[in-house]
Amino acid sequence: MPQIDATRLLKDLYAVREIGRYKTGVHRPTFSPQDVEARHWLVGRLREAGLDASIDGIGNVYGLDSRPGRKLLLGSHLETQNHAGWLDGVMGVIYGLEIARTLSGGIDVASWADEEGHFGSFIGSRSFCDLLTEQEIDDCHNRSSGQSLRDALHEAGFAGLPRRVIDPARYQGYIEAHIEQGQDLEDHHLRVGVVTAIVGSRRFRIDFKGQQNHAGTTRMAIRKDAGVALVKLVARIEEEFPKLAGPRTVWTTGDIRLDPGAPSIVPGAAELTFQFRDTDPMILDRLEACLNRLVSEAGKGPCSVEIAYRSETAPAAMDPGLRAALRKAADARAPGLHQEMPSGAGHDAQILSRRLPSAMLFVPSIGGISHHYTENTSDEDIVLGCQVMADACAALLG
Amino acid sequence: MPQIDATRLLKDLYAVREIGRYKTGVHRPTFSPQDVEARHWLVGRLREAGLDASIDGIGNVYGLDSRPGRKLLLGSHLETQNHAGWLDGVMGVIYGLEIARTLSGGIDVASWADEEGHFGSFIGSRSFCDLLTEQEIDDCHNRSSGQSLRDALHEAGFAGLPRRVIDPARYQGYIEAHIEQGQDLEDHHLRVGVVTAIVGSRRFRIDFKGQQNHAGTTRMAIRKDAGVALVKLVARIEEEFPKLAGPRTVWTTGDIRLDPGAPSIVPGAAELTFQFRDTDPMILDRLEACLNRLVSEAGKGPCSVEIAYRSETAPAAMDPGLRAALRKAADARAPGLHQEMPSGAGHDAQILSRRLPSAMLFVPSIGGISHHYTENTSDEDIVLGCQVMADACAALLG
Numbered sequence: 153m154p155q156i157d158a159t160r161l162l163k164d165l166y167a168v169r170e171i172g173r174y175k176t177g178v179h180r181p182t183f184s185p186q187d188v189e190a191r192h193w194l195v196g197r198l199r200e201a202g203l204d205a206s207i208d209g210i211g212n213v214y215g216l217d218s219r220p221g222r223k224l225l226l227g228s229h230l231e232t233q234n235h236a237g238w239l240d241g242v243m244g245v246i247y248g249l250e251i252a253r254t255l256s257g258g259i260d261v262a263s264w265a266d267e268e269g270h271f272g273s274f275i276g277s278r279s280f281c282d283l284l285t286e287q288e289i290d291d292c293h294n295r296s297s298g299q300s301l302r303d304a305l306h307e308a309g310f311a312g313l314p315r316r317v318i319d320p321a322r323y324q325g326y327i328e329a330h331i332e333q334g335q336d337l338e339d340h341h342l343r344v345g346v347v348t349a350i351v352g353s354r355r356f357r358i359d360f361k362g363q364q365n366h367a368g369t370t371r372m373a374i375r376k377d378a379g380v381a382l383v384k385l386v387a388r389i390e391e392e393f394p395k396l397a398g399p400r401t402v403w404t405t406g407d408i409r410l411d412p413g414a415p416s417i418v419p420g421a422a423e424l425t426f427q428f429r430d431t432d433p434m435i436l437d438r439l440e441a442c443l444n445r446l447v448s449e450a451g452k453g454p455c456s457v458e459i460a461y462r463s464e465t466a467p468a469a470m471d472p473g474l475r476a477a478l479r480k481a482a483d484a485r486a487p488g489l490h491q492e493m494p495s496g497a498g499h500d501a502q503i504l505s506r507r508l509p510s511a512m513l514f515v516p517s518i519g520g521i522s523h524h525y526t527e528n529t530s531d532e533d534i535v536l537g538c539q540v541m542a543d544a545c546a547a548l549l550g
Numbered sequence: 551m552p553q554i555d556a557t558r559l560l561k562d563l564y565a566v567r568e569i570g571r572y573k574t575g576v577h578r579p580t581f582s583p584q585d586v587e588a589r590h591w592l593v594g595r596l597r598e599a600g601l602d603a604s605i606d607g608i609g610n611v612y613g614l615d616s617r618p619g620r621k622l623l624l625g626s627h628l629e630t631q632n633h634a635g636w637l638d639g640v641m642g643v644i645y646g647l648e649i650a651r652t653l654s655g656g657i658d659v660a661s662w663a664d665e666e667g668h669f670g671s672f673i674g675s676r677s678f679c680d681l682l683t684e685q686e687i688d689d690c691h692n693r694s695s696g697q698s699l700r701d702a703l704h705e706a707g708f709a710g711l712p713r714r715v716i717d718p719a720r721y722q723g724y725i726e727a728h729i730e731q732g733q734d735l736e737d738h739h740l741r742v743g744v745v746t747a748i749v750g751s752r753r754f755r756i757d758f759k760g761q762q763n764h765a766g767t768t769r770m771a772i773r774k775d776a777g778v779a780l781v782k783l784v785a786r787i788e789e790e791f792p793k794l795a796g797p798r799t800v801w802t803t804g805d806i807r808l809d810p811g812a813p814s815i816v817p818g819a820a821e822l823t824f825q826f827r828d829t830d831p832m833i834l835d836r837l838e839a840c841l842n843r844l845v846s847e848a849g850k851g852p853c854s855v856e857i858a859y860r861s862e863t864a865p866a867a868m869d870p871g872l873r874a875a876l877r878k879a880a881d882a883r884a885p886g887l888h889q890e891m892p893s894g895a896g897h898d899a900q901i902l903s904r905r906l907p908s909a910m911l912f913v914p915s916i917g918g919i920s921h922h923y924t925e926n927t928s929d930e931d932i933v934l935g936c937q938v939m940a941d942a943c944a945a946l947l948g
Binding site for chain 2: 379
């Protein structure tokens, strides 16, 4: 059995944490100076590991094993959410590096650009999977600063480089390790999760139009209050969705905006940001049918209502063969302390799964916290997760 | 019977509209260059009318009749909301000017500073009624620009002037004419409203604290979703308030804010801006008791809830004698086309009523529109309202 070097693994994780450190976490948005520095740091570490390392025209970092034979592709992402945790993404990349160093060949490593969506939606992994057009790159802008993706790539020094595209024949599959970002493992005192499927999500924007009026002089009977119409729809969703949901379905009203949002004005317009997620497309379908029915009911009130898709991702099933290898390795290293589970969050593996057999391994998030600088996982769990993944890779590569 | 000069009245109203004109309305926020120009314009017109005109240290404009005898005080305000209507406030001031010109003495005219609340709450009329401290003036800032009231008064040239304070013995009472800002007169094909009382309002901010979490990985069962808690409270208010409301009670959720308000984050905090209004203090009391009960019920859910007063105004009853004079005059000039009605909006008359017998006369707002540049009233209704008020003043002054 291969044996990873726990000290080396943790030392590298600690080293990346210093690039853009914020309290106990990291602030390293996509293509910020810190993010670019981290990408170059990774190139150096991949080269030290004997891999053929480079950055491509979308900012993806690759470390390729130039020896013959089919490979496993391991990876995740280096950039972070704003003022976020030190392991989200990074851990999966450094697992790849450590496993490449541990095994005698067969491992390619990738760090996908902008999984965190500062500029777009999975642009790095979609570029590699030939699912990203030049037109879409033209259209992407930073969600905070408004900077165009083209400008950011230029500033980072990646503009003009070719974009690497997958050769599926090269790979047995793709495996991504990640922190759980929930507290299911912790609640059940488990140490490893093997992902069955990544949830699909459907995201909507629902707009209400009523009539803006003076909150003192407009009688209740003649109001067309867009805010109240919105509230009543959300309340109905909260009544109806539990009847149709599966055990892991989640739905979220992420934002509500009333226009003009002043204390003494009856809102004339209102906007709702809503999404739901599940691994089962049939559940997603029946929730969407229910949502459309409730929106239609809401439209019979004094306000008009319009629903629009913002985005949709299909559930992504993980590969049974890869999952079995991960389960077997977990059972050997942590008997009785692992489980199969869905991923409620999106990951690059959902993109890669459209081209390659794909799998994911989770380690526990302390308190379920993520996207916050207090995000953490115990060193013991970090090391165990990497060892389990190394064992599974060795077995798969035969 | 006195006869107002309709042409002169409308000419003055058209003239003020040009100071800060915006489309068919006006943009003349308190102490903007346009507002200061309008105040000086008014001083000139009051002097032409033979009144002793001046501006005081809070920006109020006065035109005082120096002849002996008890007076009626007529007024309203010259400044406007942003990009608002041409009559809101101005009409009542120009009515005062026209009636002073029409009657042979007995009329003082006032234009109160900042009824529209750019800096504070009724600071002009409260200053005149000796209800505004120097400390409060120190604390007031422009709600848009943040400029201090002291700075604004200095720039306007009013700093250092004495603030005039009411001598109640001088006056029989205060009468304010205003556009209705609702559509009750229009709906009932009426032309004049005599106000019975100005509604009291109670304004609240309600804060919800839950736990911010990832919208994909956090199971529904363990969520503490501050946004859902807020929505459920508003839905409960909409169920319960109609059972307790009077025929004219209004309640309004003016704003909702979710924190952080992102599509894929379970809101950890939420904030609700809520108010209700009625002329009956007992109705206000039972609505507040109901609100407190619903907030307390909401606090039994997964989120904590805190309710805080933002402000409160008491209902202000209008004086029966002044009302009777207005009714009698309306019946003579527009038989069957007037009604008594409450004012759903706040007005300077609610402040003056704490020192003097006070009354208000309403003219119809076309389509009920106010606080918008399309606000309007027909010239015929403008002229009729002024004539009715002039008749009532003549009768009261004997």
